Amino acid sequence: MKIAIDAMGGDHAPEVVIAGTEKARDHDADLEFILYGDEAKIKPLIHNQDRLTIVHTAEKINSDDEPVRAIRRKKQASMVLAAQAVKQGDATAMVSLGSTGALLAAGLFIIGRIKAIERPGLLPTLPTVDGKGFVMLDVGANAENRPYHLLQYAIMGSYYAKDVRGVDNPRVGLLNNGTEANKGDKLHQEAHDLLSAAPGINFVGNVESSDILNGPADVVVTDGFTGNATLKAIEGTVRTVMHMLKGAIYDGGVSGKLGGLFLKNNLKSMAQTFDISSYGGAVLLGLKAPLVKAHGAADADTVYYTLLQTAKMVKNGTVAKVVDYFDAHPEIAEAKTTDKAVDNDGGNK
Amino acid sequence: MKIAIDAMGGDHAPEVVIAGTEKARDHDADLEFILYGDEAKIKPLIHNQDRLTIVHTAEKINSDDEPVRAIRRKKQASMVLAAQAVKQGDATAMVSLGSTGALLAAGLFIIGRIKAIERPGLLPTLPTVDGKGFVMLDVGANAENRPYHLLQYAIMGSYYAKDVRGVDNPRVGLLNNGTEANKGDKLHQEAHDLLSAAPGINFVGNVESSDILNGPADVVVTDGFTGNATLKAIEGTVRTVMHMLKGAIYDGGVSGKLGGLFLKNNLKSMAQTFDISSYGGAVLLGLKAPLVKAHGAADADTVYYTLLQTAKMVKNGTVAKVVDYFDAHPEIAEAKTTDKAVDNDGGNK
Numbered sequence: 001m002k003i004a005i006d007a008m009g010g011d012h013a014p015e016v017v018i019a020g021t022e023k024a025r026d027h028d029a030d031l032e033f034i035l036y037g038d039e040a041k042i043k044p045l046i047h048n049q050d051r052l053t054i055v056h057t058a059e060k061i062n063s064d065d066e067p068v069r070a071i072r073r074k075k076q077a078s079m080v081l082a083a084q085a086v087k088q089g090d091a092t093a094m095v096s097l098g099s100t101g102a103l104l105a106a107g108l109f110i111i112g113r114i115k116a117i118e119r120p121g122l123l124p125t126l127p128t129v130d131g132k133g134f135v136m137l138d139v140g141a142n143a144e145n146r147p148y149h150l151l152q153y154a155i156m157g158s159y160y161a162k163d164v165r166g167v168d169n170p171r172v173g174l175l176n177n178g179t180e181a182n183k184g185d186k187l188h189q190e191a192h193d194l195l196s197a198a199p200g201i202n203f204v205g206n207v208e209s210s211d212i213l214n215g216p217a218d219v220v221v222t223d224g225f226t227g228n229a230t231l232k233a234i235e236g237t238v239r240t241v242m243h244m245l246k247g248a249i250y251d252g253g254v255s256g257k258l259g260g261l262f263l264k265n266n267l268k269s270m271a272q273t274f275d276i277s278s279y280g281g282a283v284l285l286g287l288k289a290p291l292v293k294a295h296g297a298a299d300a301d302t303v304y305y306t307l308l309q310t311a312k313m314v315k316n317g318t319v320a321k322v323v324d325y326f327d328a329h330p331e332i333a334e335a336k337t338t339d340k341a342v343d344n345d346g347g348n349k
Numbered sequence: 350m351k352i353a354i355d356a357m358g359g360d361h362a363p364e365v366v367i368a369g370t371e372k373a374r375d376h377d378a379d380l381e382f383i384l385y386g387d388e389a390k391i392k393p394l395i396h397n398q399d400r401l402t403i404v405h406t407a408e409k410i411n412s413d414d415e416p417v418r419a420i421r422r423k424k425q426a427s428m429v430l431a432a433q434a435v436k437q438g439d440a441t442a443m444v445s446l447g448s449t450g451a452l453l454a455a456g457l458f459i460i461g462r463i464k465a466i467e468r469p470g471l472l473p474t475l476p477t478v479d480g481k482g483f484v485m486l487d488v489g490a491n492a493e494n495r496p497y498h499l500l501q502y503a504i505m506g507s508y509y510a511k512d513v514r515g516v517d518n519p520r521v522g523l524l525n526n527g528t529e530a531n532k533g534d535k536l537h538q539e540a541h542d543l544l545s546a547a548p549g550i551n552f553v554g555n556v557e558s559s560d561i562l563n564g565p566a567d568v569v570v571t572d573g574f575t576g577n578a579t580l581k582a583i584e585g586t587v588r589t590v591m592h593m594l595k596g597a598i599y600d601g602g603v604s605g606k607l608g609g610l611f612l613k614n615n616l617k618s619m620a621q622t623f624d625i626s627s628y629g630g631a632v633l634l635g636l637k638a639p640l641v642k643a644h645g646a647a648d649a650d651t652v653y654y655t656l657l658q659t660a661k662m663v664k665n666g667t668v669a670k671v672v673d674y675f676d677a678h679p680e681i682a683e684a685k686t687t688d689k690a691v692d693n694d695g696g697n698k
Contacts, residue, residue, distance in 0.1 A: 144535070177489055177577040209579075214589070229526065229578055232526075232557050233578075236558060237582070241586075245594070245619065248615035249615070259610070259611030259615070262604040262607045273593065274590065
């Protein structure tokens with residue numbers, strides 16, 4: 001199994017990318033990697049060339065590049081070459097720490113969508129109080145979604161939770177503004193009806209953003225706009241509370257500092273529980289091959305976990321299972337054609 | 350100034366309601382209150398009858414009543430009578446700790462909307478790191494909104510921030526899935542254009558839910574669905590992190606407990622910063638009179654602050670200012686009539 005890696009994406013590239021890749025290579029003898037990037041920078045970092053190929057390119061996409069334009073014009077960028085490798089069958093999956101927008105564009109325009117999935121969705125893994133965690137999609141690949149997109153997310157998210165997270169019969173919840181079945185706007189009311197009727201998913205009803213960290217569902221399904229606001233609210237609030245906690249310790253005089261000293265290890269493990277980047281990368285589900293985005297600030301261990309996560313998707317054939325599901329359920333695949341109002345802009349805003 | 354109070358709403362009614370009301374009465378000689386509820390329960394709690402009138406009723410709305418039906422059928426409920434008092438001019442504002450849904454229905458169907466405001470919005474005050482706080486609306490009075498509703502929220506929120514929170518030239522931000530001007534779905538792109546062009550507001554552009562606790566805006570404008578998800582995500586995350594922090598202290602053995610002891614006061618003040626209910630009540634803006642909802646779990650001090658907050662709105666004539674604004678800017682009041690797709694269901698879902 002070959003995984004294409006954009007070695008130049010992220011805040012600490014290529015150092016953390018190479019370190020994480022070598023660790024994954026040493027962990028799993030089935031894995032081979034193609035590293036796209038500046039050979040002069042990459043090569044000195046490598047300890048052991050075994051199952052690592054470097055494809056040199058000097059071009060790369062920056063975080064302030066306009067995503068779609070960057071993908072189209074920077075044809076030799078490390079991210080673009082990695083996506084091309086997947087498209088051409090030289091690799092079976094792709095990982096990058098680069099710009100999310102550019103990566104979504106590379107996924108949609110180079111790797112391409114599964115036929116049945118109109119709007120691929122971005123799926124991160126989030127923490128829960130009991131440490132089990134859950135996945136949520138879409139968190140922002142799309143600014144607008146139709147009800148049947150949310151059904152497609154439920155199906156893809158369920159396969160992902162089973163294959164990659166080892167959850168048996170994953171519980172699917174719909175993020176809504178109340179738990180009762182009739183809650184929400186038309187989008188969410190219709191999505192609730194579609195999810196209730198769909199075969200092969202374990203739909204547990206509506207869930208609220210106030211409760212999702214308690215783990216009422218293994219897969220939380222949401223439109224990209226609400227999912228983005230919810231994910232960012234959780235991340236921002238965790239960051240703010242932890243920041244104020246540090247303030248309470250360090251600006252709290254002697255007793256604050258002493259308290260912090262005694263609590264040090266406990267607070268550290270608590271901070272780790274809420275470090276969303278430690279849960280590996282976010283997957284753009286609905287493409288012809290796995291495309292996984294690790295956080296730009298990821299360290300080598302996060303890159304390592306992201307690569308193992310990606311390999312799990314490949315080994316379990318998660319993408320093929322999604323294709324098979326929609327082949328076996330043409331009534332679901334066709335549900336979308338009854339909705340005329342779709343603005344088919346590729347979902348990249 | 351007379352304020353109508355639903356004395357029977359909330360988890361600790363009527364005790365905390367009466368205690369908070371007496372405190373507000375003692376604080377401000379201009380205030381008079383009409384208490385609606387069970388006289389046999391209310392009367393023994395009152396220390397001093399000065400400027401307090403009790404209107405007895407045995408009926409009340411419960412938290413599990415279906416809101417619209419409850420408002421229509423329980424015609425003698427304490428909440429309904431308080432709203433009727435405002436409608437008939439016996440009181441100039443209303444406060445309740447009862448069911449949010451029923452209170453929204455009472456506001457819309459009994460007190461009634463300002464002509465220019467099609468969809469009143471619910472506005473709570475949230476904390477910021479610097480302690481100044483901000484207001485956000487709509488957080489769930491509506492499941493769906495149009496772009497011009499968001500403009501109306503910006504105007505109402507600005508008057509509120511000035512009159513009640515004393516913010517000079519309040520900065521208005523649009524909650525969106527990125528800070529660039531072209532971000533979001535059509536609703537938010539169009540709202541951005543309307544906000545950029547509107548006279549009399551200090552629009553600072555898009556803000557993200559990851560950042561709002563840092564205080565980039567004094568008034569955050571959002572559609573009710575996204576605002577609800579964002580508010581609940583913030584509340585749920587604060588609750589979860591604080592819960593885990595307690596766990597780190599109490600399950601952390603001797604060092605955890607010692608650490609907690611040293612940090613006690615600092616953690617307490619931090620918890621208070623994030624206790625959203627301590628920021629008074631949420632106001633349903635867009636009605637003909639102030640209607641303020643305090644948290645069901647509110648204590649007497651929160652009731653007291655909520656009553657002072659309500660009195661400030663009345664004294665400053667905030668409602669009249671909103672009416673005057675739309676009278677003076679007919680082009681904005683008329684913007685809504687160009688949008689044919691409005692489903693005018695009263696905004697109560």
